Structure formats: C-alpha cells, structure tokens
Amino acid sequence: MASESTTTDRDTSSESAGRLAEFPENARQSGETGLLIEAFRTFTLASNSLELTFSQLQSRVRRLTEELEAKNRELERSLREKQEAQEYLRTILEKLPCGVFVLEETGAMTLCNPMAAEVLRESRGEAGRFRSDELRNLFTASAEEKREEMEITLAAGGEKKVLATSGAPLEDDRGRSLGTLHIIRDVTEVKALEEKNQRGERLAAMGEMAAELAHEIRNPLGSIDLFASLLMRECTGDLRNWAENIRIGARSLNTIVSNMLHFTGPLSPVFAEMDIHEILRETGSFCEPMIRQRGVRWEIGLAADCSLINGDRELIKQLVLNLIFNAMKAMPSEGSLAVRTRNVDGKNRRRLELRVEDTGVGITPEHLDKIFDPFFTTNKNGTGLGLSIVNQIVESHSGEIRVKSKVNRGTVFTILFDTI
Ligand SMILES: Nc1ncnc2c1ncn2[C@@H]1O[C@H](COP(=O)(O)OP(=O)(O)O)[C@@H](O)[C@H]1O
Numbered sequence: 001m002a003s004e005s006t007t008t009d010r011d012t013s014s015e016s017a018g019r020l021a022e023f024p025e026n027a028r029q030s031g032e033t034g035l036l037i038e039a040f041r042t043f044t045l046a047s048n049s050l051e052l053t054f055s056q057l058q059s060r061v062r063r064l065t066e067e068l069e070a071k072n073r074e075l076e077r078s079l080r081e082k083q084e085a086q087e088y089l090r091t092i093l094e095k096l097p098c099g100v101f102v103l104e105e106t107g108a109m110t111l112c113n114p115m116a117a118e119v120l121r122e123s124r125g126e127a128g129r130f131r132s133d134e135l136r137n138l139f140t141a142s143a144e145e146k147r148e149e150m151e152i153t154l155a156a157g158g159e160k161k162v163l164a165t166s167g168a169p170l171e172d173d174r175g176r177s178l179g180t181l182h183i184i185r186d187v188t189e190v191k192a193l194e195e196k197n198q199r200g201e202r203l204a205a206m207g208e209m210a211a212e213l214a215h216e217i218r219n220p221l222g223s224i225d226l227f228a229s230l231l232m233r234e235c236t237g238d239l240r241n242w243a244e245n246i247r248i249g250a251r252s253l254n255t256i257v258s259n260m261l262h263f264t265g266p267l268s269p270v271f272a273e274m275d276i277h278e279i280l281r282e283t284g285s286f287c288e289p290m291i292r293q294r295g296v297r298w299e300i301g302l303a304a305d306c307s308l309i310n311g312d313r314e315l316i317k318q319l320v321l322n323l324i325f326n327a328m329k330a331m332p333s334e335g336s337l338a339v340r341t342r343n344v345d346g347k348n349r350r351r352l353e354l355r356v357e358d359t360g361v362g363i364t365p366e367h368l369d370k371i372f373d374p375f376f377t378t379n380k381n382g383t384g385l386g387l388s389i390v391n392q393i394v395e396s397h398s399g400e401i402r403v404k405s406k407v408n409r410g411t412v413f414t415i416l417f418d419t420i
C-alpha cells in the first residue's frame with residue numbers, strides 16, 4: 001500500500017514540473033505568475049524531500065521487519081529448544097527406575113513421576129495428597145534433616161511396603177521455597193531377602209551348635225549303652241528287661257543324634273569291604289527284643305549268596321537302624337517286620353537287594369514324594385531327618401532306593417547295592 005501511494009505521489013510531482021515548463025512567457029513575467037512559480041518550486045522541493053524521507057522510512061521499516069522476523073525465528077527456536085528440554089526431562093522422569101515427587105508446603109504434590117505414583121498408590125488420596133499427615137510429616141522431616149537415606153514403612157492397602165527415601169528442600173532461583181523434593185525406592189523385596197539371609201545365617205549358626213551338642217551327647221550315650229549291656233549280663237528277669245530297654249533307648253537317641261550330625265556336616269564315608277549280613281544280624285539281634293515286646297513279629301531272611309559290598313560300616317548300620325525304627329513307629333502294637341536280602345542281576349555284576357518290609361500304617365500318595373525331604377515328618381516327635389540321611393547314604397554308596405506303600409497295608413523299602 002505504502003509503495004503504491006509513493007508512486008502516485010511521484011507521478012503527480014513530475015507532471016506538475018512538466019506543466020510548469022510549458023507555462024507561456026508573458027504569464028511568467030506577471031507578479032502572480034512569479035508567485036505561483038515560486039509556490040510550485042517550493043512544492044516540488046518539499047515533495048522531493050518528502051519522497052526521500054519516505055523512501056528512507058520505507059527502508060527502515062524493511063530493516064525493522066527483517067530484524068523482527070529474525071527475532072521471531074530466534075524466539076521460536078528457543079521456544080522449541082525449551083519444549084525439547086522439557087520433553088527430555090519428562091521422559092527421564094518417566095523412565096527413572098525410582099520414584100520422584102515434589103511435596104509443597106500445602107501438602108500438595110506438584111510433581112509425581114509414574115514410579116512414585118505406583119509406589120504411593122495406596123497411600124495417596126484426594127488430589128494426590130497423602131492420606132496420612134503422619135506419613136507426610138515423615139517425608140518432610142527426611143528432607144529437612146538431609147539424612148543420607150531413610151527407611152519408611154507404608155502399611156496402606158493391607159500390604160506392607162518398605163521404602164528407602166532421600167529428600168532435599170527445593171527453592172527457586174530467587175530463594176523462595178517450592179517445597180521438598182523426594183526420591184523413593186521400593187526396597188520391600190531387598191529387605192525380605194536380607195531378613196531371609198539373616199535367618200539363614202542364624203540357622204547355620206544353630207546347625208553348628210547342634211553338631212557340637214550332638215558330639216557331646218554321643219559320648220555319654222555310648223557309656224549308657226555299655227553299662228546297660230554290662231547290667232544285662234549280670235541281671236536276670238525284669239532287671240534284665242529294664243537294662244535292655246535302657247540300651248534300646250540309648251541306641252535310638254544315638255541314631256537321632258547321628259542323623260543330626262550327618263545332616264549338619266558333610267557325609268564322608270570311609271569305604272572298606274564289608275558284609276551286609278553281618279550288620280543285619282547285629283542290628284537285628286539288638287532290635288528283636290524291642291520289636292517282640294510290642295507284639296510285632298520279627299523275621300530275618302538273609303538269602304543273598306554274596307553279601308559283600310564296598311561300604312562304610314557305621315553309615316550302613318545307621319541306614320538299617322533308621323529303616324527299622326521307622327517301620328516300628330508305623331506299627332505301634334501289632335504287625336510284622338521283615339528284613340530280607342537276595343542277589344539280583346545288575347548291569348556288570350550281581351547286586352544285593354535289601355528289603356525292609358512292614359505291615360504298618362503306610363504312606364499316603366501325597367506324602368510319598370516328600371518323605372526323603374529333610375524335616376518332613378508326620379511323627380509328633382520326629383525330626384524328619386532319618387530318610388533324608390538314608391537317601392544320602394545310599395547315594396554316597398552309588399546305590400538305589402525305592403519305596404512302595406499302601407495305606408493301612410504296609411510299606412516296603414528296597415535298596416540295591418553293587419556287590420564286590
Ligand atoms: N515304614 C514307614 N511307614 C510309614 N511311614 C513311614 C515309614 N517310613 C517313613 N515314613 C514316613 O516318612 C516320614 C519321614 O521319615 P523320617 O525321615 O525317618 O523322619 P521321622 O522318622 O523323624 O519322622 C515319617 O514321618 C513318616 O511319615
């Protein structure tokens with residue numbers, strides 16, 4: 001618009017200059033005409049100067065427009081950069097593996113990243129504020145005291161959560177308080193693991209103590225066994241029976257204590273050529289009176305031609321005693337207990353099969369999978385260690401163990417060893 005009007009003006013002024021030149025001589029000479037001419041000249045001059053000023057103004061406007069455009073571009077760029085930086089920060093806050101939130105003095109949360117929102121879900125109520133003032137105060141205090149890290153337990157929603165939190169007061173660049181900034185981590189699982197670890201350590205310490213105790217108990221038990229056997233030799237009738245009962249009690253205790261010792265320490269068999277029949281006869285004759293006393297029939301059938309194996313005598317004795325004691329516990333009053341051996345064909349050599357059979361209460365199918373687990377027991381005073389030790393002994397002798405059982409019919413444990 002501006003340039004259009006300038007062109008029009010300029011046209012008008014050159015037109016008048018042209019018309020001035022065409023003025024007749026006589027008219028120019030008259031006074032009026034002189035004045036007119038003067039006026040025209042002044043007008044032309046003024047018009048020229050106006051034209052100049054206008055064009056200067058025009059170029060200034062152009063420059064200013066350019067400057068404005070440049071400024072605008074710069075502004076846009078800085079705005080874009082600001083938005084990008086904001087977006088960048090938002091993404092970082094969203095992806096942070098810990099919770100971040102800002103707590104205003106009014107109790108409102110001005111910023112809460114998704115992790116913080118998730119962790120505090122149950123503890124936040126209306127408008128994102130903490131449901132409990134106590135909890136809010138705890139967080140504020142943690143920021144004021146600038147402690148390294150503090151633990152806060154949340155109990156909202158019925159589920160206990162442990163948070164590790166650290167905080168700091170937040171101020172703007174003019175030093176005005178914006179509230180407190182908090183960083184939180186859910187350490188519930190870590191805490192549970194730590195506790196489990198501590199429990200494990202305590203258990204291990206207890207295991208060591210139990211092993212020492214078992215060691216101390218075994219010596220006096222040996223003496224009780226020995227003196228009871230001496231008494232048995234000297235006495236007759238009831239006295240002999242009583243002495244026999246003392247021996248059986250001492251042996252049973254010794255088996256329990258040995259199970260504990262084997263469980264807490266590593267099982268390290270000392271292998272030598274040994275006769276399983278010998279062990280069976282020995283333990284059989286020792287247990288027989290006790291078995292008969294309960295009204296249970298005792299049977300021993302040693303049918304194997306070859307009963308020599310490479311084994312640890314003490315451990316095999318422990319194995320047989322555990323199986324016999326278990327069978328007896330399954331038959332509180334009547335029934336029959338049989339220990340049998342026979343040779344069966346193995347891959348390379350003949351194997352010795354040892355069976356301990358009872359007609360007791362049997363094992364339910366659900367329990368059958370668990371009986372070899374340490375501490376699994378259905379007996380009121382049981383430790384649940386017997387069969388787990390039996391299993392370890394069989395494994396350390398490269399043997400095999402099987403069990404068959406019918407509830408209220410009885411149980412058969414079968415063990416296979418390589419013979420020599
Ligand atoms: N001969 C058996 N008859 C019935 N149940 C048995 C027999 N032997 C073992 N069990 C079952 O296996 C469980 C584990 O046995 P064991 O490891 O020796 O521990 P404990 O004798 O201390 O109970 C017993 O509590 C019992 O339920």
Ligand SMILES: [Mg+2]
Binds near residue numbers: 385386
């Ligand atoms: Mg047992």
